[in-house]
Amino acid sequence: MIKILLAEDEPPVMRMFEKLIEDYSHSFTISARVPNGKRALEALKSNDIDVVFSDIRMPVVDGLELAGEIQKEYPNIYTVLVSGYQDFDYARRAIQYGVFDYLTKPVSKDSLAVVLNKLEIAVNIRKNEEKRKNILKAINDDLPAKDISSNSECVIILICAGAFPLSRDDSLLPSRTFWDKIDLEGLVKEILGSSDSSMVFNGKTSSEKAVLIEMGLSDETKQFIDNLYNRLNDMGNLPITIASPNKSIGINEVSEALRTLRAELYSKICLCRPMLITDDAPDVRREFIDGAELSDSIINAINSVNSELIKERLCNIFQKFDASKITQVEVAGFLKGIVSKAISVSDPFDRALLAINSEIDDSISNTIDFESLAGDISSIFLSIKEKNNLQDKVPSLIRNIELYLNENYNTSITNTVLSNKFGFVPSYISKLFKSYMGISPGEYLTRYRINKAKQLMKANRELMVKEVAALVGIEDQYYFSKLFKKETGQWPTEFTG
Numbered sequence: 001m002i003k004i005l006l007a008e009d010e011p012p013v014m015r016m017f018e019k020l021i022e023d024y025s026h027s028f029t030i031s032a033r034v035p036n037g038k039r040a041l042e043a044l045k046s047n048d049i050d051v052v053f054s055d056i057r058m059p060v061v062d063g064l065e066l067a068g069e070i071q072k073e074y075p076n077i078y079t080v081l082v083s084g085y086q087d088f089d090y091a092r093r094a095i096q097y098g099v100f101d102y103l104t105k106p107v108s109k110d111s112l113a114v115v116l117n118k119l120e121i122a123v124n125i126r127k128n129e130e131k132r133k134n135i136l137k138a139i140n141d142d143l144p145a146k147d148i149s150s151n152s153e154c155v156i157i158l159i160c161a162g163a164f165p166l167s168r169d170d171s172l173l174p175s176r177t178f179w180d181k182i183d184l185e186g187l188v189k190e191i192l193g194s195s196d197s198s199m200v201f202n203g204k205t206s207s208e209k210a211v212l213i214e215m216g217l218s219d220e221t222k223q224f225i226d227n228l229y230n231r232l233n234d235m236g237n238l239p240i241t242i243a244s245p246n247k248s249i250g251i252n253e254v255s256e257a258l259r260t261l262r263a264e265l266y267s268k269i270c271l272c273r274p275m276l277i278t279d280d281a282p283d284v285r286r287e288f289i290d291g292a293e294l295s296d297s298i299i300n301a302i303n304s305v306n307s308e309l310i311k312e313r314l315c316n317i318f319q320k321f322d323a324s325k326i327t328q329v330e331v332a333g334f335l336k337g338i339v340s341k342a343i344s345v346s347d348p349f350d351r352a353l354l355a356i357n358s359e360i361d362d363s364i365s366n367t368i369d370f371e372s373l374a375g376d377i378s379s380i381f382l383s384i385k386e387k388n389n390l391q392d393k394v395p396s397l398i399r400n401i402e403l404y405l406n407e408n409y410n411t412s413i414t415n416t417v418l419s420n421k422f423g424f425v426p427s428y429i430s431k432l433f434k435s436y437m438g439i440s441p442g443e444y445l446t447r448y449r450i451n452k453a454k455q456l457m458k459a460n461r462e463l464m465v466k467e468v469a470a471l472v473g474i475e476d477q478y479y480f481s482k483l484f485k486k487e488t489g490q491w492p493t494e495f496t497g
Contacts, residue, residue, distance in 0.1 A: 003031040003125050005047065007040040007054035008082075009068065013105075020109055024116050037061025042272045049077055050123050051100075056083035067097040068117060076130075080115060082107060092461060124485040132199055135212065135254055136478075153248040156259040157225060158208060159184075162238040162368070164269045164328055165205040166361035171442035171483075172415045174368055175207035178236050180412060180475040184209055191227045202257075202478050212260060229276050229394050231265055237368060238273040241265060246279040271321075271367050289324055291300075291302040291334055298338050302381050310381050314374035328364060335360050335377060342384050346445075356380060359427040366415045366426045376425040397422065401429065405445050409452060410473040414446060450471060450487040452479075458497040465492045 008014040014033060021028050023266055028051075032043040038051065038060040041424060052070060067079045067420035079098070084105040100122070101115045161175040168174075185200045188211055201210040211228070213221055225244055232240040243261040263274060268277050292319050301309040321331060339356050363376040401422060405413065415426035422429060433441045450473040456468050463471075469480035484492045 002050045002120065003048060004028055005032040005034065005040060005043055005049045005052045007032060007034050007037060007052060007058065007063070008057045009035045009055060013226050017107070017112075020107070020112050021116065023109075024113055025120070028116065035059075037063065037066035037069075040066055043144075044070070044074060044077070049074075049081065050127075051078045051119055053080045056081050064093055064097060067099050071098040076126060078119060080119070085316055092401075096424075128199075131251075132201075135199065135251065136201055153214075154223045154251050154254070154487060155213045155215065155217050155225075155244070155248060156254055156257050156261070157211050157213075157228075157244040158203060158243055158258060158265060159211065159228075159232070159431070160203075160207050160241045160243075160252075160269065161209075161236075162207055163271055163365050164241075164265055165207050165365045166332065167358070167365045169364055169440045170206045170365065171446050172413060173206055173365055174238060174416055177412045177414050178238050179206070179209065182232070182235060184211070187231060188228065190234055191224055191231065202476065202482065204262065205452070206479070208262075212254060217246065225276075233274045239272055240277040241269050241277065243268075243277040247334040267327065267329060270325055271318075271328050271364070272332055272370055272372070273322060273325070286415070289326070290322060291337075294320075295334070295341065298381070299341055301337075302342050302385055305382065305385050307378050307382050309348050311374045311378040314377055315371060318370040318374060322370065332360060332364055335364075338381070339384070342381065355431075356384065359431060362415075362427040362430055363425070368416065373407050376427055379425045379428055384451055394436065398433055401433055401441060402437070402444070405441065405448060408473075409445060409448050410471060412473065415441070446483055447487060450484055453484065453492070454488070454497065456493065457492070468492065 006014055006017055007494070008017065011150060018030055018033075021030065031049060032040075034040045034043050036058045037054065041052065042466070043049075044052075049130045053067050054063040057065075059071075063083070065079050067081060067279045070077050070079050073097075075169060079099040080103060081099050082103045082105060087431045093102070096196050100119065101315070103111060103115060141496050162173065163176045165173060165175075174209065185198075185446075188198050192213070197211045197214045199214075200211070202208070203210050213224065215221060225242060229240065229242045232242075236389075245257055245261065249257050264277055297313050298317070301313050318331075321334075336357050339353060339360070343352060344357075359380050360377065361374060363380065366376070367373045401418065404418075404421065415430065430440050431444075433439075437444060439447075453468050453472045456463060456471055465481060467470070467479040469475070470479045472480075474480040481492055484490070488495065
């Protein structure tokens with residue numbers, strides 16, 4: 001409901017406005033009626049108002065003064081000024097005070113209808129943006145969404161493209177490129193057949209997207225989730241996992257629901273396999289796998305310092321894991337258990353152990369298929385027994401990677417792209433780069449892109465945030481804004497240079 005305050009010192013005109021507005025649409029309601037600008041300012045303090053219609057010529061505080069105060073104190077309120085004086089100076093000053101529109105008396109039904117139609121569109125856009133900002137803040141800060149009606153029922157789903165990220169830096173994961181190519185908002189609206197009942201948000205990591213549907217759980221919403229799941233899994237080379245609580249929630253419960261869904265994703269997601277995770281999904285009965293026997297077979301291959309044998313055995317093990325639907329968490333635990341045995345370390349905080357386990361997390365996070373994962377893990381395991389002879393070539397390699405990032409920052413770059421370009425597995429490139437530069441390739445690229453963005457914004461003040469993001473190689477303007485805030489402490493819209 002759009003709430004209107006009428007400021008008019010002539011009762012007949014006031015009644016005429018009331019009738020015209022109420023006849024136009026039930027979307028509008030008159031929340032306050034006052035005879036002058038002073039009373040209007042008093043009413044604004046105690047009423048939640050969206051639009052003010054005000055006569056210009058009023059006693060005590062006139063319409064122009066009122067518009068100036070509203071612009072200063074209540075920038076989200078739209079003001080429409082009405083006057084019997086067709087005076088250009090009034091219109092000019094009205095624009096100066098940020099007035100939404102200007103009507104001349106006598107106000108006709110048609111002219112008012114035009115203004116009300118524009119107001120309805122503008123107010124609804126603003127309210128949706130405010131709702132989106134509140135929900136986004138709740139998601140990012142893990143807090144209940146404020147200023148949102150708890151009576152509004154909705155369904156929330158969490159989508160993950162590829163593996164659940166285990167590494168601290170997720171900026172160059174393959175999911176980043178996947179989501180850049182998908183118009184998720186457009187796809188959601190196409191499947192729903194509605195343009196105003198859904199919102200799409202970035203999740204906590206670059207792999208995640210959250211979709212909120214403003215309707216209760218029904219056969220229709222269940223069918224939507226199934227359709228979205230199937231459509232997304234047909235669109236790229238990464239498996240899509242969707243987690244849904246299979247129940248309606250209040251909008252102010254979104255943050256808590258997403259925390260629960262993220263925990264479900266972390267514990268249940270399987271590598272290289274699409275999944276639909278719901279509360280009522282039956283538990284999967286899995287075949288027994290002798291982890292100790294499989295682990296020993298890999299240890300023997302590591303001791304033989306044979307990379308092809310390690311990779312072959314890992315591929316066989318991963319096939320067994322996939323057939324038995326072993327989760328990503330269990331795969332990570334299995335591989336880290338092998339590392340502990342291979343380097344004979346019992347201290348879980350041993351530096352060498354933590355470093356290798358971090359490489360395993362990076363490899364799993366970048367997984368596209370089991371064959372490439374086996375190759376990556378094979379290289380990690382081989383490094384336990386064999387010192388690499390590339391040390392004299394490393395500085396040159398790092399310089400080449402840095403040069404590549406500098407020259408191609410405005411294109412889509414992932415760890416897989418760097419691996420294909422320089423011939424080393426992603427975890428090894430990341431380890432070498434970080435040891436020499438102090439930050440990962442992803443962190444370096446982010447800083448470079450944000451610095452380039454700042455330069456663009458200083459030189460071209462008229463550029464929109466979306467345009468700046470695209471120019472530095474980031475298609476998602478919300479993700480870009482989040483990175484910009486993290487790097488500079490300011491949102492792009494606050495940046496002045």
